[in-house]
Amino acid sequence: MPNSSNAGPGRVRVTINDLAAALGLSKGTVSRALNDYPDIAEATRLRVRRAAERMGYRPMAQAQAIRTGRARSLGLVLNAGRSDAHKPFLTDFLDGISRGASEESWTLTVATSEDEADEVATMTRLLDERKVDGFILPRTKTRDMRISLLRGRGVPFILFGRTGDATDCAWFDIDGEGAMRAAVQRLAGFGHRRIGYMGGLPEFHFSRLRRQGFLDGLAGAGLAPDPALMVEGVFTVEDGAVAGLRLLDHPQPPTAVVCALDVAALGLYRAAIRAGRKVGRDLAVISYDGSPEAAVSDPPLTSYAVDTRAAGRALAEMLIANIRGTAPEDLRRIVPARLIPRASDRLFARVTDAPRETTQGTITTTLA
Amino acid sequence: MPNSSNAGPGRVRVTINDLAAALGLSKGTVSRALNDYPDIAEATRLRVRRAAERMGYRPMAQAQAIRTGRARSLGLVLNAGRSDAHKPFLTDFLDGISRGASEESWTLTVATSEDEADEVATMTRLLDERKVDGFILPRTKTRDMRISLLRGRGVPFILFGRTGDATDCAWFDIDGEGAMRAAVQRLAGFGHRRIGYMGGLPEFHFSRLRRQGFLDGLAGAGLAPDPALMVEGVFTVEDGAVAGLRLLDHPQPPTAVVCALDVAALGLYRAAIRAGRKVGRDLAVISYDGSPEAAVSDPPLTSYAVDTRAAGRALAEMLIANIRGTAPEDLRRIVPARLIPRASDRLFARVTDAPRETTQGTITTTLA
DNA sequence: ACCCTTGCCGAAACCGGTTTCGGAACAAAA
């Protein structure tokens, strides 16, 4: 008969001892059968499996952990302090990770922190108590304390994004620089020659990459970068509004702007209104993120979308592989962002159809 | 010397054996000293504590779990299928839970699911593997399968919200019905007599409560409810737009509307535009949620805000108390929502200052 | 017929903690 002293949740819990007794085998044999050891007869293995299934046996994760050293849990530490741009995607992200993890019977442990120091402290606690086998690090910075910590302790981890020195790092990322490049190319194809840029906070590595992508795009289109048309450090709609105003107030303002984040673009929308211009008519905008708000803005924002759910899933799978021994060098993947063409980047019946000079003239006089 | 075979993360791990050896005590004594057993001399207890501190000893959570039956982890299963209204609050919510949990050295395990069946399956797995000790159940329904499951298995849990039969349930909730009542009272105070209502999906228990609160509010103001001015089942902005149009198309449309959710109100904004009316001038709106989008809408939406972070924290603390033995009946708390007065509920220089009859007339002719 | 593999399983140690039980040392009461 199964386990009589069943304290805690789960009702009558069937342990490996119950299973072994029911089968007339030793618990060691049962364990090895369940874990596919080579020294178990195929017939026995099947008998054990079937009995386990029938009796509803589930190995207690912690009991395994104590011997194997694996909690079978992935750690994710969210920064709740900063207004996080990935808020709207968080559910999708968690969903992706959770699915990727549960497919291998792993789980996701989430913690939060407000600043970088707190982040490291939280991760340390999770590690010390052995609650987690590895970490997913979102929003990687060029110089990231979390990476130093984990590297120093020899703990497996994977970056969502890249970093300055990615030696020994596994990572998954979206090709932001490629998207920026394509955005410039697209705008140049529409006839734009003065293309502005709004980038994110410089400490995040993606800002650096996207900026470079933008510059590469300009070069590819034979355009010279104008520092006056480029602003960095945008991370909220408010930032974007301020920065946008600066761009639009320029004596020779851009006819198009590439934004590294949707929030920046949304801020630019506001700036445009205040400057008496209209996005989609006087000003072309292409952005990046594919956030839901972008779809309902006026005009709907053309944006490069990232599939956050798929990213979460990939991150989970890759981290598990890393924990299981795959070398970090073999765990690096980059996927393209997907363009969602909407109305903000086509200046209907004007820029689009007119030759370049006329375009410039039209815009300029509109502003004057 | 500490543990030489240190597989896995964490570098040189100091175990209770290392500690005992260093102190010249048995590991049982060390354990009891650390856990404040009464049969340990005060001097010894201190000596042990200090050594533990100095050597950086952290008990391995899983090793404790195997004997105590406590994983020291709270479970949260998110429904990723439905477009979740609490998306913008998710970070805050997780942050609250995480803080409440980590104060007691507990952690948060998050999983996702798409439908109700999946939800139950996920929770079952988490329980069977003993990954969690209890659950936080967000978005409770009047008849909730999760509750039946957990009740049946005798697993501790706490509701975020209330439910049909809350016997033996611990819960934490925001006083939505009170907010609805106050909203009606406020609008009636401004002179409104035809007050509409837009409610949420009926299966969620809060919809029921808020609806009742609205009706109570009407009664308190001496107004008779008009079924034609009440719509239910709104859960997205789109729903809200459709429902709003229905309300505004009424031959004798409402001069004010109480919304049970901000998304409903935002939908109503759209409907008003299409109907040629202007919220804050022809139509007063009070809503509930306090979502960030509501602050930047035009006009800014007056809404009852819920402190999701505080809720998360309270839920975590209460669930831990429940797991530790406090009776569910002693773990029930309701806190008021906080009114954030903005522009959407004051019809400047018209309804506000005019007597009731005139108001009605003004609105009506505006529509005609 | 004997030895040597090989296949397969049981026994027992082990992981890192918690908890029970009993007894030594010492003080107070008889």
Place this chain on the structure above:
DNA sequence: TTTTGTTCCGAAACCGGTTTCGGCAAGGGT
């Protein structure tokens, strides 16, 4: 002095698994 009672700690069992080790039995080769 003996008895009784406390205080405090060690020894060992226990939790539910995993992993090592050794040995029995069957099969193959000589």
